[in-house]
Amino acid sequence: MDSTYFNEEHHIFRKSFRDFVKKEIRPYAEEWEESETYPREIFKRMGDLGFLGVSYPEEYGGGGGDYFTTIVFAEEISRCGALGFAMSVLVQTDVASPALNEFGTHEQKLKFLKPVLAGEKIIALGVTEPNHGSDVASLETTAAREGDHYVIKGNKIFITNGTQADLISLGVRTGPGEGEKGLSLIIFETRTPGFSVGRKLKKMGMHSSDTAELFFDDCIVPVENLLGKEGQGFYGIMSGFENERLVGAALSYSGAEVALELSLQYGKQRIQFGKPIGQFQVISHMLAEMATDIEAARQLTYHAAWLKSKGKPCRKEVQMAKLFATEIATQVANKAVQIFGGYGYMQEYEVERIYRDVRLANIGAGTSQIMKNIIAKLLGL
Template sequence: MSHWIFTEEHKIFRKSVRKFIEKEVTPYVEQYEEAGETPRVLFERMAELGFLGIKYPEEYGGLGLDLVTEMVFLEELSKCGAGGTGAAIGAHIGIATTPIWRFGSHEQKEKYLVPAIKGEKIAALGITEPSAGSDVSSIATKAVREGDHYILNGSKTFITNGVNADFIIVAAKTADSLPHMSLSLFIVETAWEGFSVGKKLDKLGWRSSDTGELYFENMKIPVENMIGEENEGFKKIMVNFQWERLTMAFTSVALAEKVLEETVQYARDRKQFGDSILQFQVLRHKLVDMAVDIEKAKNITYRAVEQYGKGVNVTTEATMAKAYAAEMVNRVCDEALQIHGGNGYMMEYPIQRYWRDARLQPIGGGTTQIMREILSKRLKITDGF
């Protein structure tokens, strides 16, 4: 179904992205899944078409377009059949390079954002740690200043693009005080001494993206590689979370739409008792419920995206969108797999991959439980209210 948020330009752009993905991404999904990563050549090819710099200023090689255009791109990429590929590209343009664009110096943008837009360097964001997932206040990685460098020690885990990244935006403690007054963000090059990848993680879903455990041991970080001011990283992380969670929400919607479309076609083609299984009213009603669920998530999400694009603080709206859409796509995928019956449980049918990929949505970017806790505070649903 169409939506008011999209202009004619967005619709034209969507058609061009869809054509590219059908030709240059979808045919290779199984290869990416087997390799456990999205190849650099795809980053490079997307850069040639401007896809890695959609929202970024022309000054740095970007297209200078709006956030809805980036959303259109990521939505279509989410429908390629491999959630991991969407995650790899999405992490690069949506959460890793965004802090440099928003808060970095001109020199940092020239040195890191420009080659990232050109597809010459792959970026990752390093926030999560073994004991600090959704709770950034528990980050233990530490950076201590010594002259014109910081000495970085610590580890990160579940880092998308972490194995193959050329640079990583790392959150680290730079003071012994409250979390919102002690975190800083650094641009860390993986070629520097002291960096290592513990292992490439083997995942249930999103298998076409590389995900790694990262270690920093007495790693020297030049002072000029700090993004913004010292101890101001917490606020930057919170701003970045809004777009990350909106991305999780609208990619959930996109995947659910693809699953519904393919399930309707499967039900139309599948024969039982000499006729299409669409003859069964209970199945048709299931499909209708799935469509309604998608539309609810879509409208919550698109409204938040539109407000975010205007510069509004959408912490509440983005959190609602993420919480609802992430659970929605799991409901839709689960019903779709059930409709496929025994075939849905077979690896030869893509529904099993969509089902596995969808399971990450209520976990990544903050679990649904964390989203609800944030909302209970934002909506003042707390003890004593």
């Protein structure tokens, strides 16, 4: 779509990536949903074509694009027919990797970031723990310094890409006491002795994305895997959350837009009482509300992304975009199922899958309630 935020390069990239998604991902969405995972080869294919690093520096295999290239990428991957797979890809590109790009040394980027952008290695973000979800500052996994290495002990839960990850951007406690000051980020290699994957978790939706619990039993990691400085990991985690919330907003309204498109098509084709159901005012008004909410979410996200791209303060706007986009996505999906009626409740129809998938959006990367807390605080309350 035309917009003051996008230039010709963005439009060319959108068309190219949309064609790729349509031809090489969407046809397999159903298969990946049923198997509850995706083949590693698709990441390698995306890496070979340069899609995984569109906004990263060229010296590490990226495309050097701006932040709106990231937004285009998030929007288009979310049209793939399986939001779970889209989530796994966005964890690779925009959740687990940004801290490595921002705080990593040149050597760390060559060793870890470059193969991630090439699709040769899969990366996860390891922050959430059984007793610590929203309260990130209280996480308990420890990394005790012993000479030139850390000994890591603890466990994580709800980790996207957890069963397939080669690397984990891992939140650990390196300092004494409680709270954010003792937190650090470490790049963890899953081949390390003492690491194990626990259960592959069964989820309500996002089936094509693997989610797991992870265990670290006295895992020895070299000190050079520390990202940035000891005790500054909380800021790296929060910086990553900002990015995650923006692409999460894009995923949400894009998934909702697919539900709208399917509902519009169904509203024109489904005949009841002698005419298409879309001609009944109650249905047409539902569709109008869906379209309006999606457009509002999109523009709110674009504004937050513009502020971020210009280096301007955007914390409040990012939370607003994440809050609004994820909330309307669940509402739009609910209306889509209602428009489809009994067919919308059947798994063979995509709106049923979207309904289940988008329900995660206002839980993950900060619940809607946490978003409201942050917004209220930034309003001076």
